[in-house]
Amino acid sequence: MGGELNAFTTKEKICFHASVLDVHFHKASDLLVDISFHSTFPEKELEKEKKVILEEISMYLDSADDAIQDDFESLIFPNHPMGKNLLGTTETIHSFSSQHFFDFIERNVATNRIVFSSVGTMDADMAMEIVRKKLEAIPKKETRLHRNAVFNLKPTRSTVEKPIQQAHFMMGNLAPSIHHRDKYSLMLLNNILGGPASNSLLYLALREKYGYVYSLESNYNAFTDIGIVQIYFATEKRQIQKCLSVIEKEMCKVDKLMTKKGKLEAYKEQIKGQLAMSEENNQAYALMMARSLLDLGLVEDIETIFKEVECTTAEKLIDLRQQYFNPSNMTSLAFVPN
Incomplete structure (x- = not known):
């Protein structure tokens, strides 16, 4: 075939x-x-x-x-x-x-x-x-599965020595589930901070301005009952603290940046373009529809998602940043060369 x-x-x-x-x-x-x-x-x-x-x-x-x-x-x-x-x-x-x-x-x-x-x-x-x-010949069968909730996460810091050349660092936090009304606002915030575009704040600062990292990404993954936000980078061991200082500074910059005229609108247009382009891939589109039907019972059309993005305010992004992307309450893990 x-x-x-x-x-x-x-x-x-x-x-x-x-x-x-x-x-x-x-x-x-x-x-x-x-x-x-x-x-x-x-x-x-x-x-x-x-x-x-x-x-x-x-x-x-x-x-x-x-x-x-x-x-x-x-x-x-x-x-x-x-x-x-x-x-x-x-x-x-x-x-x-x-x-x-x-x-x-x-x-x-x-x-x-x-x-x-x-x-x-x-x-x-x-x-x-x-x-x-x-x-039609498959026998009908229904199940209702329940998973224990995840809550009351206490931030932890862990460092592990490994036989590697670079240090690898990940930090993150629990976040809203796929059913939460803030999921699209948080998706936009993540895109601003460290999404796939080369103009994300963390990419511009850590890689383009200071040259501390080659690999850097930020993700928001929403599951059916919980979500998770993560920031990952790889650098030399001696530069971990420098990277963390830059990340904290850039996170705080979001709070001021969102109040600048035209900035938020530009970020909204960027993520809308990314979402529209993702629908050009048939396989990705089929998988998206299947996930949406399983999780939400419907397929969210792109115009509905665009409206949710458009409704996001600067105040909402600042609140989400302080709640989920606050370095002081994020769990972290470092792999460092031994």
Whole structure:
């Protein structure tokens, strides 16, 4: 068929996805349905896949910028499922048998929690009919799962020595969930501070002005019942405190910058452009629709999101900055060369 067939796991979801020509839609949807509902997990294949996952774990442990993400989440979500490493551990990987997967499917896979999403040139009604015929034989099953809430985070500071050349640093805080009314305002604030554009405040200061870092990013990830904001950078060990001083200064600068005429409007236009461009990618758009349906029960159209962004005030951004991007109450983790 050509194209691509792949899968990934996040903290809350499992996704199987395919990108193919329309002429292969039948076969691709057959494969996705078969994987989702009729996997057999033969022990021989399972043993081979265990070796692959163990190699993946080793690869991540060798990559400090990946490893710090997982270790940081265990700090900010202590003793909670959200703090567990998605890849597992060497011990858990070795312990798995086929029955573990069948039990997991029995507990978690239900028809009320599965979405089939498709984007392309094929007529939507035709695609729907094809998929409906493949899914109508699947027995209906509903589950309602509950996860213990995350709250009362006490900021912690941790430093770990590793056999690396650069120091890697991550700091963050708990933040609003995907259902919170402030999520789009916080998304805008994160974009201003350290989003993907090269004119973000932290990028301009840490990389362009002082040359302290090469790699820098800021993220806001909203889950169904909690969210997290993070700032990550890599630098020389001796420059960590310099970077932190610059970050604190730039965060405070937001409070004054938002009151300058035209600044907030320019940042709003920038993020609107980024959101519009993201919808040009069919695969990303299909995944966005699926997530939105699962989490919110609807697909938020881009004009609605634009309106939420437009309604964000300078006062709101200042309040969110002081609440979530205040260095004094953020958890931090540093990997430093030993």
